[in-house]
Amino acid sequence: xxxxxxxxxxxxxxxxxxxxxxxxxxxxxxxxxxxxxxxxxxxxxxxxxxxxxxxxxxxxxxxxxxxxxxxxxxxxxxxxxxxxxxxxxxxxxxxxxxxxxxxxxxxxxxxxxxxxxxxxxxxxxxxxxxxxxxxxxxxxxxxxxxxxxxxxxxxxxxxxxxxxxxxxxxxxxxxxxxxxxxxxxxxxxxxxxxxxxxxxxxxxxxxxxxxxxxxxxxxxxxxxxxxxxxxxxxxxxxxxxxxxxxxxxxxxxxxxxxxxxxxxxxxxxxxxxxxxxxxxxxxxxxxxxxxxxxxxxxxxxxxxxxxxxxxxxxxxxxxxxxxxxxxxxxxxxxxxxxxxxxxxxxxxxxxxxxxxxxxxxxxxxxxxxxxxxxxxxxxxxxxxxxxxxxxxxxxxxxxxxxxxxxxxxxxxxxxxxxxxx
Amino acid sequence: xxxxxxxxxxxxxxxxxxxxxxxxxxxxxxxxxxxxxxxxxxxxxxxxxxxxxxxxxxxxxxxxxxxxxxxxxxxxxxxxxxxxxxxxxxxxxxxxxxxxxxxxxxxxxxxxxxxxxxxxxxxxxxxxxxxxxxxxxxxxxxxxxxxxxxxxxxxxxxxxxxxxxxxxxxxxxxxxxxxxxxxxxxxxxxxxxxxxxxxxxxxxxxxxxxxxxxxxxxxxxxxxxxxxxxxxxxxxxxxxxxxxxxxxxxxxxxxxxxxxxxxxxxxxxxxxxxxxxxxxxxxxxxxxxxxxxxxxxxxxxxxxxxxxxxxxxxxxxxxxxx
Amino acid sequence: xxxxxxxxxxxxxxxxxxxxxxxxxxxxxxxxxxxxxxxxxxxxxxxxxxxxxxxxxxxxxxxxxxxxxxxxxxxxxxxxxxxxxxxxxxxxxxxxxxxxxxxxxxxxxxxxxxxxxxxxxxxxxxxxxxxxxxxxxxxxxxxxxxxxxxxxxxxxxxxxxxxxxxxxxxxxxxxxxxxxxxxxxxxxxxxxxxxxxxxxxxxxxxxxxxxxxxxxxxxxxxxxxxxxxxxxxxxxxxxxxxxxxxxxxxxxxxx
Numbered sequence: 001x002x003x004x005x006x007x008x009x010x011x012x013x014x015x016x017x018x019x020x021x022x023x024x025x026x027x028x029x030x031x032x033x034x035x036x037x038x039x040x041x042x043x044x045x046x047x048x049x050x051x052x053x054x055x056x057x058x059x060x061x062x063x064x065x066x067x068x069x070x071x072x073x074x075x076x077x078x079x080x081x082x083x084x085x086x087x088x089x090x091x092x093x094x095x096x097x098x099x100x101x102x103x104x105x106x107x108x109x110x111x112x113x114x115x116x117x118x119x120x121x122x123x124x125x126x127x128x129x130x131x132x133x134x135x136x137x138x139x140x141x142x143x144x145x146x147x148x149x150x151x152x153x154x155x156x157x158x159x160x161x162x163x164x165x166x167x168x169x170x171x172x173x174x175x176x177x178x179x180x181x182x183x184x185x186x187x188x189x190x191x192x193x194x195x196x197x198x199x200x201x202x203x204x205x206x207x208x209x210x211x212x213x214x215x216x217x218x219x220x221x222x223x224x225x226x227x228x229x230x231x232x233x234x235x236x237x238x239x240x241x242x243x244x245x246x247x248x249x250x251x252x253x254x255x256x257x258x259x260x261x262x263x264x265x266x267x268x269x270x271x272x273x274x275x276x277x278x279x280x281x282x283x284x285x286x287x288x289x290x291x292x293x294x295x296x297x298x299x300x301x302x303x304x305x306x307x308x309x310x311x312x313x314x315x316x317x318x319x320x321x322x323x324x325x326x327x328x329x330x331x332x333x334x335x336x337x338x339x340x341x342x343x344x345x346x347x348x349x350x351x352x353x354x355x356x357x358x359x360x361x362x363x364x365x366x367x368x369x370x371x372x373x374x375x376x377x378x379x380x381x382x383x384x385x386x387x388x389x390x391x392x393x394x395x396x397x398x399x400x401x402x403x404x405x406x407x408x409x410x411x412x413x414x415x416x417x418x419x420x421x
Numbered sequence: 422x423x424x425x426x427x428x429x430x431x432x433x434x435x436x437x438x439x440x441x442x443x444x445x446x447x448x449x450x451x452x453x454x455x456x457x458x459x460x461x462x463x464x465x466x467x468x469x470x471x472x473x474x475x476x477x478x479x480x481x482x483x484x485x486x487x488x489x490x491x492x493x494x495x496x497x498x499x500x501x502x503x504x505x506x507x508x509x510x511x512x513x514x515x516x517x518x519x520x521x522x523x524x525x526x527x528x529x530x531x532x533x534x535x536x537x538x539x540x541x542x543x544x545x546x547x548x549x550x551x552x553x554x555x556x557x558x559x560x561x562x563x564x565x566x567x568x569x570x571x572x573x574x575x576x577x578x579x580x581x582x583x584x585x586x587x588x589x590x591x592x593x594x595x596x597x598x599x600x601x602x603x604x605x606x607x608x609x610x611x612x613x614x615x616x617x618x619x620x621x622x623x624x625x626x627x628x629x630x631x632x633x634x635x636x637x638x639x640x641x642x643x644x645x646x647x648x649x650x651x652x653x654x655x656x657x658x659x660x661x662x663x664x665x666x667x668x669x670x671x672x673x674x675x676x677x678x679x680x681x682x683x684x685x686x687x688x689x690x691x692x693x694x695x696x697x698x699x700x701x702x703x704x705x706x707x708x709x710x711x712x713x714x715x716x717x718x719x720x721x722x723x724x725x726x727x728x729x730x731x732x733x734x735x736x737x738x739x740x741x742x743x
Numbered sequence: 744x745x746x747x748x749x750x751x752x753x754x755x756x757x758x759x760x761x762x763x764x765x766x767x768x769x770x771x772x773x774x775x776x777x778x779x780x781x782x783x784x785x786x787x788x789x790x791x792x793x794x795x796x797x798x799x800x801x802x803x804x805x806x807x808x809x810x811x812x813x814x815x816x817x818x819x820x821x822x823x824x825x826x827x828x829x830x831x832x833x834x835x836x837x838x839x840x841x842x843x844x845x846x847x848x849x850x851x852x853x854x855x856x857x858x859x860x861x862x863x864x865x866x867x868x869x870x871x872x873x874x875x876x877x878x879x880x881x882x883x884x885x886x887x888x889x890x891x892x893x894x895x896x897x898x899x900x901x902x903x904x905x906x907x908x909x910x911x912x913x914x915x916x917x918x919x920x921x922x923x924x925x926x927x928x929x930x931x932x933x934x935x936x937x938x939x940x941x942x943x944x945x946x947x948x949x950x951x952x953x954x955x956x957x958x959x960x961x962x963x964x965x966x967x968x969x970x971x972x973x974x975x976x977x978x979x980x981x982x983x984x985x986x987x988x989x990x991x992x993x994x995x996x997x998x
Binding site for chain 3 (some may be wrong): 518557564567712738
């Protein structure tokens with residue numbers, strides 16, 4: 001047992017009793033365990049990384065373990081990461097380094113403020129610098145550098161969705177003019193087929209509301225918040241500076257984005273790089289305007305809602321999406337057991353969006369699959385979301401869990417659009 | 422200065438198929454430009470090869486122990502010497518590994534122009550007009566080149582069947598160039614095909630994955646489909662270079678040539694080097710989100726559906742129920 | 744041991760490549776450039792040789808818009824220094840590049856030159872054999888592995904059909920690299936930016952003029968449409984059904 005320092009256990013006394021040799025420290029107390037005599041250099045290496053200091057604060061209370069969404073599908077939590085590192089595991093080369101989705105639920109319950117939102121990006125940055133990046137994540141980084149989006153889609157096609165929007169969309173790079181709202185579309189609404197559905201629904205809704213708005217078009221690049229959380233701070237800073245320079249060329253009153261990750265970076269990260277904006281998530285922007293919408297029909301759906309980690313826990317917004325859902329006529333709303341502050345994670349944050357195969361090898365099921373099962377349990381026929389990562393993740397999980405036909409996945413804006421037509 | 426010189430490739434025992442294509446092309450050009458079709462064959466022993474070169478009017482044989490095994494330096498010396506001695510109007514080299522070594526090198530050594538990646542050649546007066554595939558097959562460049570000149574020709578551009586007979590077949594044995602005595606490179610050994618357990622060249626169905634698959638971990642999707650279909654898994658060069666699949670599964674110029682009844686191209690753009698390895702496939706179905714990908718020009722059916730949605734959907738349909 | 748790795752940028756085919764108004768060249772202003780992928784492998788091979796044998800590696804590229812970025816990236820990847828070569832001609836084709844580089848490389852006293860086996864715009868031949876022939880050095884193309892043994896390089900050359908050969912080449916020599924033994928490594932952008940802020944690129948002027956090509960491009964265009972694929976439309980499930988139906992019709996899978 002490595003917990004016991006052998007030199008401190010004295011068993012050299014000889015004793016023979018009724019012909020039986022019972023030599024040893026049989027009748028004495030062991031000295032107190034001297035845990036500082038472990039080799040804790042593995043932990044020191046991690047806590048020595050600026051940003052990762054708080055991993056060392058862990059006192060193993062275990063509150064984070066039931067809160068950690070990854071532990072529900074595997075064997076993971078900050079407490080476990082700390083313990084493995086304390087006894088010598090090298091976090092930089094361990095799969096543990098890439099399983100955290102930076103959902104933030106552990107920090108909410110941690111009495112010691114062990115902050116995975118800072119630890120993970122900082123330690124991952126070291127791994128990235130050493131070239132130890134899972135291949136699929138590396139590809140996302142390379143694509144972001146080359147094309148401005150993690151999927152490797154051509155930049156010139158970023159605004160292609162506009163053609164079939166069925167409503168006018170001002171592309172500022174083609175004809176600059178001051179607008180009230182600059183809509184930062186982000187990658188998944190720009191390129192993913194289901195994201196494009198939502199982008200078009202948004203465009204039609206904005207037209208109905210008569211709002212003066214525009215998009216950057218091909219000049220827009222990924223906000224890179226998830227790349228930052230996945231350990232590529234340099235990439236984040238470079239692309240963020242490019243976005244800030246691009247945004248600086250246009251006149252607008254406020255920035256609105258459908259992506260909670262982009263919202264998080266514009267709110268909390270870009271200001272440090274000189275990009276300060278009046279930024280809202282699209283639900284925050286639209287919720288107060290819902291009363292003005294000329295509803296055409298009621299939607300007879302029983303729905304439940306999944307809180308995006310980066311809108312809810314990271315930025316404290318739980319009400320705006322619920323307010324939108326409340327105002328869409330006809331919907332019956334039911335909460336999932338895990339919601340709001342304790343909302344479950346879809347698995348896409350912190351780089352998880354580009355690590356599905358990797359995490360698949362270290363977990364029993366995907367977070368999105370577990371979440372879909374939770375949604376089905378509520379009896380809802382529709383899982384409503386407001387993060388661009390989620391439609392594709394959950395639709396995929398609906399299929400892989402055999403729930404096709406039982407559960408539909410829709411962005412809130414798609415429901416708004418449906419009720420308006 | 423007349424005639425068309427064909428550089429003949431072989432493994433020492435058989436003439437490579439590309440050489441028959443070149444002989445066919447040479448005959449067409451020689452009819453317009455005048456002169457003979459000449460075949461240059463350089464090997465330790467040209468005996469087994471000469472009989473296959475009936476399409477040539479003259480067969481230039483260069484034999485030397487130094488020509489055992491393919492060595493770029495030695496072959497270039499022989500080719501350069503032949504160009505200097507025969508002064509052909511046109512030199513044809515296949516766009517193969519040997520072609521990549523020799524066409525431009527021999528042209529430079531003899532001061533001739535070189536045009537690469539040719540898929541079509543025709544004479545116009547004393548010039549040669551060539552079509553070359555550039556930019557991964559997305560664009561075709563048409564060039565006019567004054568003769569004499571060297572052209573490297575993409576496999577599959579001319580009919581191999583027209584390159585077996587029709588010449589006079591006169592043999593001219595030429596002394597090996599003196600330079601062969603002072604080579605600065607040597608062949609240490611060769612490994613044949615089929616070192617691995619897989620032989621995709623005989624497969625009736627091939628599911629081939631390209632860069633669009635995104636990463637090694639996604640290969641599984643294609644593997645599952647291949648299993649459901651009873652197909653072998655193939656790959657394009659970038660996938661093999663990235664280490665996502667082993668070399669023995671590579672389809673294309675530096676890999677295998679496959680002739681399956683069904684070729685399902687998944688996330689493959691269709692660069693000429695890839696098409697070369699599968700242009701004789703039966704039914705070709707291509708999946709690529711880029712609707713402009715060159716693979717759609719050779720495919721019978723195509724779709725721009727996302728492969729990540731489509732592959733599992735096909736697999737599910739093919740799997741026995743239950 | 745001094746290794747030079749020659750880098751070149753080529754149009755990124757993921758982005759659009761348009762033909763200019765003359766119809767004989769690509770519209771170079773609208774093109775998005777990237778490092779030739781084979782050069783990327785040559786660079787990886789060079790860095791691997793540096794790591795295994797302590798060789799000194801210099802990255803070399805013809806000066807052009809955007810080329811500095813390639814050279815900085817090469818430094819970030821691990822080469823010892825990077826040099827841009829200025830030429831009197833704007834041409835970047837392989838004969839022009841070889842003419843410009845041959846003198847510079849000879850002056851540098853390099854033992855081994857690595858470059859990509861080919862590029863998507865090599866209409867006038869590939870760089871490795873042209874450069875080697877100009878220098879009077881042996882060359883091997885389609886190389887997938889290089890190791891150094893004293894004054895010789897041992898290389899693996901690939902042929903179609905999965906055949907391969909091991910060749911031994913006396914140095915100095917030029918190798919056209921098809922693939923490095925491992926995929927090109929990732930360079931964190933922070934390191935790239937650090938390099939861009941601190942590294943100095945060397946430069947050299949080419950003395951030789953670009954040689955005449957003897958060949959003129961009369962037309963550059965998309966290939967004729969011809970009998971393209973019949974496109975299957977619809978949601979993935981619907982397309983999957985169409986594909987399976989096609990396969991069953993033709994007896995390519997069991998009904």
